[in-house]
Amino acid sequence: MKIEKNKVIGISFELKVSKTEDDIESVPFSVEVRDEDDPFFFVFGNSGLPEKFEELLNGKEKGQSFSFVLEAEEAYGQADEELILSIPKSQFSEERGFSPEMLQEGNFLPLMDENQQPMQAKILKDQGSELLLDFNHALVGFDLHFEGEVLTIRNASKEELATGLVEGAN
The missing domain is CATH 2.40.10.330 (Thrombin, subunit H)
Structure with missing residues (x-):
């Protein structure tokens, strides 16, 4: 099964962030780690996550690893x-x-x-x-560096599709 719209995806990942100010980029530092014991679940296509994040995961299969960077504008943009x-x-x-x-x-x-x-x-x-x-998103203005693995892919339930929330996920 491949990642596609209306599937529930479970991933492990490490998220590092960096910021460019006055043409100087900071060294990426870790802000979140989700492992096999505490995966991150979301409904693909209805997650509220940055569009580019889902685009870069689209088509991946269970067991596949990923590594990519979302520039601030592709992630949560600049502060409003x-x-x-x-x-x-x-x-x-x-x-x-x-x-x-x-x-x-x-x-x-x-x-x-x-x-x-x-x-x-x-x-x-x-x-x-x-x-x-x-009230801006906590990651506004940051480049997001993701490295992880696709752990699970399954069909979403009707309720999960309606709400965007994954049943039984933390």
Whole structure:
């Protein structure tokens, strides 16, 4: 079986990131590893992952390895200034599940959007009564270096096709 639209794919991988600033590229550093004991599962064609990521996996078979780099523009693009917002600190009270330790600069806040889907925002600055939050994807502006192996391929269920979420996956 080959990777194609509407299949559930399980992969192991190491993700390294790098960034080019002022024409100087940083050395790639590891930010995530998923191994055979904790594979990453997604519905091919309905994953929400960068299009180029899926394009480079398309047609691969179980047991095949892969190694590729997605330039920032092929991955999550550059930061969108409109996604950097000041939000009243009162929105992040302990009654709403936020501890004072969570509200430190540099932390990522676990949030829900209007459709109750999980999302996160990075705290850029504590401005006293407000927090300056960055709602851009955490990997925006980075080149993504993937190296891994295709572990499983199977047909997606009707529910998985409808939701894009893989049943039984973490």
